[in-house]
Amino acid sequence: MSRVVVKVGSSSLTTPDGHIDPQRLAGLVEAVGGARQRGDDVVLVSSGAIAAGLGPLGLPERPRDLATQQAAASVGQGALMAQYSDRFARLGLAVGQVLLTVDDVTRRGHYRNAHQTFAKLLELGIVPIVNENDTVATSEIRFGDNDRLAALVAHLVHADLLVLLSDVDGLYTAHPSEPGSRLIASVASDADLAGVDIARVGSAVGTGGMVTKVEAARIATAAGIPVVLTSAQNAATALEGQAVGTRFEPTGKRRSSRLLWLAHASQTKGAVLLDDGAVRALTQRGASLLAAGITGVDGTFSAGDPVDLVAPGGGVIARGLVNFDSTELPSLLGRSTADIVAELGPDYDREVVHRDDLMVLQRP
Known part of the structure; x- marks a missing residue:
């Protein structure tokens, strides 16, 4: 049995107009459910609260102002969890919501309590679903933060693997649409990223793009946790342990949560x-x-x-x-x-x- 943290971004769960796509969500749940049925522990870090709130609020697209984003997140968190709960229930699995911010995960006083919460949920056979607490964010909501949050959660729960699901199937040497761009199958160190153009890879819904995913991979691998970066369509393949997308190999060994916090997440x-x-x-x-x-x-x-x-x-x-x-x-x-x-x-x-x-x- 292994323990895996799976992070999925908004762009992998939504329709082109920014609303939650039930079929994409169902596909993700099937992949996670398959891993659970094989005996693996899975923690799902999911964006999408704002997108899930667009329909109930009658909004045609993702709002730009912070107040409306927070309102959409407030409505959408419950709607998103309802969809997850329904889909996982069809597989005989229960879910539990954990709302976090990077600060909640990395403040030393909260770390132990958060670890115990996850440990108990997993012991009880629950699939924890983690989201950044967008409702009370005090600055511009950036879904890319969930990439770093997922890396810190992977460390927190002592994960054996972090899977980052994107709207592209891996890390490329340049934007995938450019001629000559090729998939990078393995990254053993930063030297393998020399000359790689990651700045232009992104989407209209998730604002993190590849930059935050590579940073999340650096955080996790520095703590001894391998990372697989691929598309949501390849989630089942990645969770089965097959070679897919880009694999980032560990570059360090597990370190104390305090030192990881200082290195990557402290403000x-x-x-x-x-x-x-x-x-x-x-x-x-x-x-x-x-x-x-x-x-x-x-x-x-x-x-x-x-x-x-x-x-x-x-x-x-x-x-x-x-x-x-x-x-x-x-x-x-x-x-x-x-x-x-x-x-x-x-x-x-x-x-x-x-x-x-x-x-x-x-x-x-």
């Missing part, structure tokens, strides 16, 4: 500027960040917030959870820990960022 609150010595200590020796190696502070943050750690040239070389407020740090810059403790007391005997709370993103 940093500010930046800490480093000197060359601090950059070497962090990237070459795996050391903690001390005040002695800091040259400046940018932004407003509190102790415990994620911050970017910036090299002298301006590049972000790491992210970490800072142990001081932005108002405290300026008076400590360039000073040794011993000097700081001698003046301010034992409460200041701590690293600015401990190495266990730090993720190196690039090495000079």
Whole structure:
């Protein structure tokens, strides 16, 4: 038995005018149901709430303004789940809705609770259906975020495979319509993507395109999870384990959820500027960040917030959870820990960022 996370975008579930296509949804359910009948655990990350709300609201096409998008998502979430529930019930399977945002999945305080929820649903034989909580989004709703959300969910549930379903059958060297464009069957590292044009591959309904799918693949494979990217029509073939679409091979090993969160999903609150010595200590020796190696502070943050750690040239070389407020740090810059403790007391005997709370993103 294996555990698979399947992500499907709006463009793979909708008609050309943006409404949910019952036949496409039924095909997806049949593929997922087949995997469940073989004994696999499956978590479905599904876009489509806004599209499902268009019909009940009498909207001819996907709205452009945020308020109407949120209204459509509010109506559509229930309608979409009703369709999924009906289709899965025909296969003898029950579903459970899990509404998440990237923030919900990646905040450390919520991670354990979310993991336990998924574990219990899967133990009970339920098919969890995950969607970004578009109804309460505070910025422009972007379906592409569900690609990254799916990668984080795959890590959260300890998946053996992430399947990203698109409206194209894999990753091509250029837009599939261009002469000479060819399917890339396997990606073992970023070197295999050199020269690949992914910017123009997208659809009228889902706004993520290939860019967010490749980024999602990077997140999952860096955590040791292989990824298959293919079309929704190939869902059953992919879930049967057959070679289809583009397979991204793992590039790293499973890491703690906190470090994955820092590397790929944290919204940093500010930046800490480093000197060359601090950059070497962090990237070459795996050391903690001390005040002695800091040259400046940018932004407003509190102790415990994620911050970017910036090299002298301006590049972000790491992210970490800072142990001081932005108002405290300026008076400590360039000073040794011993000097700081001698003046301010034992409460200041701590690293600015401990190495266990730090993720190196690039090495000079």
